[in-house]
Amino acid sequence: MDTPPLPFSARLRAATQGAHAAAEGQRYVTALVAGELDLAGYLDLVVQHHALYQALESAAEAMRSDPVAGGFVDDALTRLPALEADLTELAGPDWALRTAPHPATVAYADRIRAVAGTSPVRFIAHHYTRYLGDLSGGLYIGRAVARRYGLTDGSGVAFYAFDLITRPKAYKEAYRARLDALRLSPADEAALLDEVLLAYRHNTAVFAALARHVPDGPEITEAVA
Template sequence: MEGSKTHSSESMPGDLSEALKEATKEVHEQAESTEFMKNFQRGQVSLQEFKMVLTSLYYIYSALEEEIERNKDHPAYIPVYFPAELHRKTALQEDLEYFYGPLWREEISCPESTQKYVNRLHYVGQHEPELLVAHAYTRYLGDLSGGQVLKKIAQKALHLPNTGEGLEFFTFEGVSNATKFKQLYRSRMNSIEMDPATKKRVLEEAKRAFLLNIQVFDELQKLVSQCHENGHPAQHKPELRTRGTSGAHEHGPAPVKEGEKTLMKHTGMLPSTPLVRWILVVSFLVTTVAVGLFAM
C-alpha cells in the first residue's frame, strides 16, 4: 500500500491547475452522465426556464463574489483577483432586470439546493479562505469555456436579440481573448504558494464544488419524480412575469406573445408545467456549466 501511495503522489501534477483538473475527473464524469445536458444542447429550453436558471446563478455568484471581496488581499487569492474581467453579479442583475423588470428582486427566491451551495461559499470565505480559489476556478473558467456554448444555444432557442440583451452573464467585456486569459489565470493560480496539505484541501474543495452542483441535480430530480407520482407540481413561486413593453402584469400572467408561442415549439419534449421544466433546465445547466471547466 505504501508503494501505491507513493505512485499516486508522484503522478499528481505539480501545477495546481492541472492537479485540479485531474482530481475532479470522476465528479465531472458523474455530472456528464445525464440526459439533461443533451436536452439543453438540442435547444429544449423555454424563456421561463432560463429566467429561473439566471436566478439560481445570481444567488451563487452573489455569495462567491462577496467572499472574494472579503479575501481579495489574502495571499492565497491575490494572484487570481480579476474583478473587472470575471465578476458576474452585476451582469446577472442586468439579465434579471431585462427579463423580470425593475422589481425583479421581489420576484425571485433561492431554492434549497442553491442555498446549500451559497452557505458553503460563505463558510469557506469566512473560515477557510485559502480554499476560495477552488470555487473561483471551477466557476469562472467554466463560464469562459462551456458557458460560451450555452450562450449560443440560449440565444438561438429563446430568439434573444443579437445585441446581447438577456445574455450579459455570458458576456465578458473585460476579456478580449478567452484562451489567453485562461492561460494567464492558470499561470497566476500556479504561482500561489501552497504547502502540500493545503493543496490537498484545495483539491478536495474543488471536488466538493462539483458535488454541490450534482446534489442540486439530485434534489431536483427527486422533485420531478414526486411531481409525476402525485400528478401535480409542487408550488415553488407564483408564475413569474415576462417583461413587456407595456410594463409588468401585476394581476395575473402576462399574455402570450408571438415570440413565446414560437418558444413553445422548442419545448414540446419537456413536461408542460413550468416548475418541472425549470427543474430539468436548472439540472442540466448546472451540469453543463460544471463541464465547461474541462473544455478549456
C-alpha cells in the same frame, strides 16, 4: 530519467474531470442547450446564478488583499451586475420579489459563505470552479441559449459576455499559471481539491433541481454530503 511532476493545475484538472463531466452531463444542461425548455426554464438558472455569485463575489471582496488568494480576484470576472441586468430583462424590475433560489442553491451559497471569505485555498477552489467553467463551457452555453431563445441582441444573456476578457484561452492559461505558482502545503493542496469536488457536487445538485423544467421529468441525484 525521472518524469517531472505534473503542475498543480494539471493534477487538479485531472482529479476533477469526472465530477466536472457529471455536472455538465445533467439532463437540464443538455435540454437547455438543445432549446427544449421554455424561457422560464432558462430564467430559473439565472436566478440560481445570482444567488451563487452574490456569495462568491462577496467573498472575493474579503479576499482581495489576501497574499494567497488576492491574485485571483479580478474585476473583469465580476458577474453580479450582468446577472441583475439579465434578471431585469427576463423577469422585470421587481424580479427580486418574484424569484427565489432552490434549496440546493441555498446550500451551495451557504457553503461558499462559510469557507470562501476566511480560507484562501477554499476561496480559490470555488473561484476556479465557477469562473474557469464560465470561460470554457459557459461561453458555449451562452451562445446556444442566445440562439435557441431569441436573445441574440445580448439582452438576457449578459452573464456570458466577458467584455474585458478578449482572449478567454489566454486568460485561462494565465489563471492556471497562477495556480501553479502557488506555494501550498500538501494539506492545503488536498483542501483545495476537496473543495473543488464539493463545489462540483453542489453544482450537480443545482442542475438536478432545475431538471423540473425538463419535459421528460426530474433527474435524480445524490444529496450533497
